[in-house]
Amino acid sequence: MEADDAVAHGHSNQAVNANVCPAESTDERFNENIDVDEDGLFKHSTTLTNKQRGNEVTVRPATLDALSIHQLAAQGEVSQAAAHLSKDSSLLIKQDERGFTPLMWAAAFGEKAMVDFLLEKNGGTPLLYAVRGNHIKCVEALLAKGADMTIESDSGYSPMALAVALGHKKIQKVLEDHILKLYKPTTPPT
Template sequence: MEARGDGEVADGPNIQTSDADESACESRDERSHENMDVDEEGSFTHSTTLTNKQRGNEVTVRPATLDSLSIHQLAAQGEVSQVAAHLSKDSSLLCKQDERGFTPLMWAAAFGEKAVVDFLLEKGADPKTIARERESALTLASSGGYVDIVESLLRHGVDINTYDWNGGTPLLYAVRGNHIKCVEALLAKGADMTIESDSGYSPMALAVALGHKKMQKVLEDHILKLYKPTPTPT
């Protein structure tokens, strides 16, 4: 998680990933220039934008139909009934990871598809799964600002301070996106405010760098609450 010269922070969790239906032989290097942004120092930063092609929406001569999409794509699009149909045929798909390590639950969390998230969790999907670059369902939901999914995942015992490939935690990504409700939910459950990203940003430093005034106030209030003396019984 790097800060750019103009105060902008590099993109969040790497959800720019091809789905299970795309060619597995396509190398990461071949995709680098179309899947990454370049900051002013010339270093690559992952993009969080999932393409229409990857979601199964690419306009072609023969448009994709729901039954031609993978369970990962269907989860990302909120197709609960279709996801259920896939699982009824093959229950092993519940926790199937694609070539980047993303599960259907992670795709649903990344796109705010709460109904799919709830369905998959009810079926026994593991919310603690970590992808190849250490992305988690909680990190993806926090980055997107989906507080209802964040709260649901926290109730299922996920690691609230899990970190990804660049040291970003769910709290750091929620701060970066200025998702106040997510930050409040994470802090209420004990998210660690002292953890810094690999580039040295704490949640407060990140809020200041991005000019998120309301976010700074939320973080400051939480700090004051933590250090407020406990009244002595009389």
């Protein structure tokens, strides 16, 4: 078969030339990724790419700038979390789709430095937020589980002072009742 006929029939010049085997290329970089069959013809790869399988094209891993405040907290990236919080301090108490805050993620992953950092930035406690929102059932549940009524917000309000300032009478009553319970003896009188 002549070279021109070989090209016309879909064969490469290299495969037709009896003196040069495609597998004996002098360019090793070119040769290392090529498979040939027993006749010296190129074999097509049977390995499919993700796209050929119908999958989405793989995306690059996220950079730290693209991570959410929750992901940064879980990974202990204090400087990156600080940068996010400097732009938007409300991220401190933002809940993710599961209802978890950055502090919860940091604690769950044992990121002590991040926990310390976030606690230093927390403008209040869950009890203070429940009082501020006038959420009676939440206040009761938090007090029942031992929430500390003495911790003040950054602005200097205790839970009771905040309830008074906001005019939340029912919250004030719940807090007062809890304080009275604390002063009652735990053993019944005989």
